[in-house]
Amino acid sequence: MTAAVPHRFACRVYYEDTDLAGIVYYANYLRFIERARSEWVRDLGIDQRRMKDEAGMVFAVRRLEADYLAPARFDDELAVETSVTALSAARIVLKQEVLRQGTVLFRAVVTLVCLSASGAPQRLPPVLRGIPIPG
Template identity: 55%
Template structure:
């Protein structure tokens, strides 16, 4: 059973992650790229919780969301079996993009922090597209 997406604050959500052996490197700590995977899953589950099916978005509306920029800070290592939370907050909504602030937390400790820009793309033209009003309304009305 998938974990529930819990609202933390306006425009914020929390997604639980357990660190498995496959997530770690030879030193026994989470491999740096896996923090980005954790954040990707949290954003995807957030969209799903809002009722946004990404396959449907592409087939019915010819739109996809893609990462266009990441700024990341690795603050402390996570280790095997750690229970983490990925906190995702929508910082701003542009005409064709969303800016997420994401933190990977172990209890009160922030282990990883990223600012991720997500672009809305017209799948057929492979060009930026305005975020449709029905999606904008979902993102703006989160509580």
């Protein structure tokens, strides 16, 4: 997998994801993109449990910008695309989009940091530091 090709995570909208209007409750988009980030990291070969247990490091969301563009509804098949837009020693910025049949419904820019158990910044794992940034 390269940075030029977004990671793709498929999910379906369940009844429990919707509100009284029958559309996806706004906070559930954050759940969808969190799951997609977890699968992206796993697909890169990073075991987050082992990273925490052995190195005492975890990822944390530092900043999130979100745009809700169109509603998703019960039983929709969605895809979350994740791509890297910026990288530093201890920080990574991702663009994440939730799509339904190619139409972007939700877009987020997420800044992640790598932290020690005490909350101090840590260098990103080598596999992340080596990702080429498009542009």
